[in-house]
Amino acid sequence: MAHNIMEGKRVFTVGEGAWHGLGVTLANPATAKEAIEAAQLDYKLELQPMYLKSERKVESRQAVVNKNTGKEIGIVGNRYKIIQNVDAFNFFDVLVGEGQAIYHTAGALGQGERIWISAKLPSNIVVKQDDIVEKFLLLSNSHDGTSSLKMFFTPIRVVCQNTLNMAMKDAKGVSIHHTGNTMSKIDIARKTLGIAIDYYSQFEGMIKQMDQFRMTEELTNDYFDRLLKINDKTTDEVSTRAKHKKEELISLFHSGKGNHGETLWDAYNAVTEYVDYHKTIRNEEKNPTSRLKDQWFGEGATLKELAYSDALELIAK
Numbered sequence: 001m002a003h004n005i006m007e008g009k010r011v012f013t014v015g016e017g018a019w020h021g022l023g024v025t026l027a028n029p030a031t032a033k034e035a036i037e038a039a040q041l042d043y044k045l046e047l048q049p050m051y052l053k054s055e056r057k058v059e060s061r062q063a064v065v066n067k068n069t070g071k072e073i074g075i076v077g078n079r080y081k082i083i084q085n086v087d088a089f090n091f092f093d094v095l096v097g098e099g100q101a102i103y104h105t106a107g108a109l110g111q112g113e114r115i116w117i118s119a120k121l122p123s124n125i126v127v128k129q130d131d132i133v134e135k136f137l138l139l140s141n142s143h144d145g146t147s148s149l150k151m152f153f154t155p156i157r158v159v160c161q162n163t164l165n166m167a168m169k170d171a172k173g174v175s176i177h178h179t180g181n182t183m184s185k186i187d188i189a190r191k192t193l194g195i196a197i198d199y200y201s202q203f204e205g206m207i208k209q210m211d212q213f214r215m216t217e218e219l220t221n222d223y224f225d226r227l228l229k230i231n232d233k234t235t236d237e238v239s240t241r242a243k244h245k246k247e248e249l250i251s252l253f254h255s256g257k258g259n260h261g262e263t264l265w266d267a268y269n270a271v272t273e274y275v276d277y278h279k280t281i282r283n284e285e286k287n288p289t290s291r292l293k294d295q296w297f298g299e300g301a302t303l304k305e306l307a308y309s310d311a312l313e314l315i316a317k
Helices: 032-038 085-090 093-097 185-212 217-227 240-255 264-278 289-297 299-316
Strands: 011-014 024-026 045-051 057-066 072-077 102-109 114-128 131-142 149-153 174-176
Touching: 032 085, 032 102, 045 072, 085 114, 085 131, 093 185, 102 289, 114 185, 114 289, 131 185, 131 289, 149 185, 174 185, 185 264, 185 299, 217 240, 217 264, 217 299, 240 264, 264 289, 264 299, 289 299
Parallel strands: 011 024
Antiparallel strands: 011 102, 045 057, 057 072, 102 114, 114 131, 131 149, 149 174
């Protein structure tokens, strides 16, 4: 079953169904062209002028319009330049063509104002024999002026299919703004691949340190208290909602998928599992893609990044 925001199957996945449960399954790895066709993202966008009721043109703003439907999906500034979906996806063709990645999923969020494509990199991070992390690159692009075109990392823990967002202080991935001249797709793809290889090497080391870091009851409580911003509050000041969140995180630390309630790795993955599967998401029943948006771009992504950053601080002490 494919859930989508644009009155169609705006998601594709290669091989087995996508971890997030959204998508159309393809038998073989896709090219960028196949990806956008399978996900029905091969629509064209154009900029159109905006007018007041008095018919006076608004010089500072313009509308981004889906040419296929005629619907406006964003209001942007007058210096904004569209990066068409096909051009955005083509950035990954170099990586796939050189055998460095395989197209995996693609889709759209909202009314098509944000699109994404993910590619799986070769080799995995083996934490333990039964605990493996797959390495992915994610490209996202917005058509409403809220974000530049970005490529960043979305590792996935196989045992529980949790996405492991990281707070990247030294490697923010690649961003391409919708103004001025864009870099060539070959240079961007190679730059992205170089950053990914270097960063995943560092990330693997951090994972293994987390897996070796033993958590006492005091450290566990402090880790989740800091994450939920309740460490400086008295018991009476802590909200019922925050208490319930902490109870759920403690439970996932001990008995979440792949967790044993022993290490910092278990604590960090309690957070990722909470965000991916247990966190309450507004309007999820009406729009199943809202959880994916939260995990990758919203409050959930921020919570995961804070969990990773706090874990690194513990290791450094």
